[in-house]
Amino acid sequence: MGQADNTDRYVSFCGIECDRWADELHKKLQTILNCDGNEQWQRYFSMKLEEQTRMKHDNLFFIGAQMNNLYSFFEEHDDPQALQLLWKLEQECC
Numbered sequence: 001m002g003q004a005d006n007t008d009r010y011v012s013f014c015g016i017e018c019d020r021w022a023d024e025l026h027k028k029l030q031t032i033l034n035c036d037g038n039e040q041w042q043r044y045f046s047m048k049l050e051e052q053t054r055m056k057h058d059n060l061f062f063i064g065a066q067m068n069n070l071y072s073f074f075e076e077h078d079d080p081q082a083l084q085l086l087w088k089l090e091q092e093c094c
Contacts, residue, residue, distance in 0.1 A: 018060050018089065018092070018093035019059070019060060021085060021088060021093065022058070022062075022089060023059050024085060025070075025082060026059040026062065026063065028074075028079070028081075028082045032073075032079070041073055041076075044069070045069075045073075048062070048066060060094075063089055063094070064093075064094040067086070070086055071083070071086060074086060
């Protein structure tokens, strides 16, 4: 078993790459938003991203607070990799 197999967020976040995964998912969100024509999602996440900056919340906090909306967004965009990463973040980091 590797170190990742022995991780347990209820014991320690050591060995769990929550910040890196959150940064990766945050980047995926912004990439899709920049190419997407859906004004509703663009307005919503634009407001939430501005709020994140204003409140100085990190990407992991942002993702935890937007979990359901992110699931809907990535499902609409048929992005299984983003959905898998979101699930991993939810299960291991939030």
